[in-house]
Amino acid sequence: MDNITVGYGGEPVVRGISFSLDKNENICVLGPNGCGKTTLLRALAGLLPYGGSVQLDGKQLREMKARELSKRIAMLSQTSGIYFSYSVFETVMMGRYLHMRDRFFAMPSERDREFVERCLRAVELHDVAGKEISALSGGQLQRVFLARTLAQEPEVILLDEPTNHLDVKYQIELIEYLKEWSREDGHRAVGVLHDINLAMRLTENILLMKDGRAAALGRAGTEITAGLLREVYGVDVVGFMRQSLRKWEQYGAGDAEGGRVETS
Numbered sequence: 001m002d003n004i005t006v007g008y009g010g011e012p013v014v015r016g017i018s019f020s021l022d023k024n025e026n027i028c029v030l031g032p033n034g035c036g037k038t039t040l041l042r043a044l045a046g047l048l049p050y051g052g053s054v055q056l057d058g059k060q061l062r063e064m065k066a067r068e069l070s071k072r073i074a075m076l077s078q079t080s081g082i083y084f085s086y087s088v089f090e091t092v093m094m095g096r097y098l099h100m101r102d103r104f105f106a107m108p109s110e111r112d113r114e115f116v117e118r119c120l121r122a123v124e125l126h127d128v129a130g131k132e133i134s135a136l137s138g139g140q141l142q143r144v145f146l147a148r149t150l151a152q153e154p155e156v157i158l159l160d161e162p163t164n165h166l167d168v169k170y171q172i173e174l175i176e177y178l179k180e181w182s183r184e185d186g187h188r189a190v191g192v193l194h195d196i197n198l199a200m201r202l203t204e205n206i207l208l209m210k211d212g213r214a215a216a217l218g219r220a221g222t223e224i225t226a227g228l229l230r231e232v233y234g235v236d237v238v239g240f241m242r243q244s245l246r247k248w249e250q251y252g253a254g255d256a257e258g259g260r261v262e263t264s
Helices: 037-044 066-072 088-100 110-122 138-151 168-181 196-202 226-233 237-252
Strands: 002-008 011-017 026-030 051-053 073-077 156-160 188-192 205-210 213-219
Touching: 002 037, 011 037, 011 213, 026 037, 026 196, 037 156, 037 188, 066 073, 066 088, 073 138, 088 110, 088 138, 110 138, 138 168, 156 168, 168 188, 168 196, 188 196, 196 237, 205 226, 213 226, 226 237
Parallel strands: 026 188, 026 205, 073 156, 156 188
Antiparallel strands: 002 011, 002 051, 205 213
């Protein structure tokens, strides 16, 4: 991304954002509400026109046809509309549609079915594959949409607050799964997360935004400092995290099970 400007009705919301992301890398976009994080993602997804340059492996996004773009970039949002009561399996199979169109008869192949099964197992929903999605909880439904996103076989996943409807267990599992996913086959993830702890579990590469502009770009603890976070959010973020950590350490004192979720 080079000098991206994007907005609505001619009014810019995002101004002059630039960053690059290598294969098998992730980046999280942090900042207060209204700073332009979701607008930036929508431009990357090809949903909004933008000024500047966005290239994927040397090819301009605006030069790609919608079908090619949808194959290579997928977006997972915090909410998705449901208009028909499909089964879980049928909903995830929708992620295979663009691949199915490459064939003369647009019917799921054995590979399509196996791939959908694999995606359902990845989100631990294979045992409810035949259940209607209208009967699912919000957390289960979000995991269905993650499986549908994975079924597209994208190179890049854009995450717009995907953990909002998930309980703690599945929040952690979603982030850990995406970390593993991005280590394979040149995958990349760009995440917008309000939960800074979850963001830093996904990656230490941070784009910090304020008022539509980049306040900082770099790694947590180096370019992204405690003072900068305080300036952007208007509160002592690191101080609050330290207070919370001390409280959790009190709860976990003497607990041999404490810290088991820690990963590299």
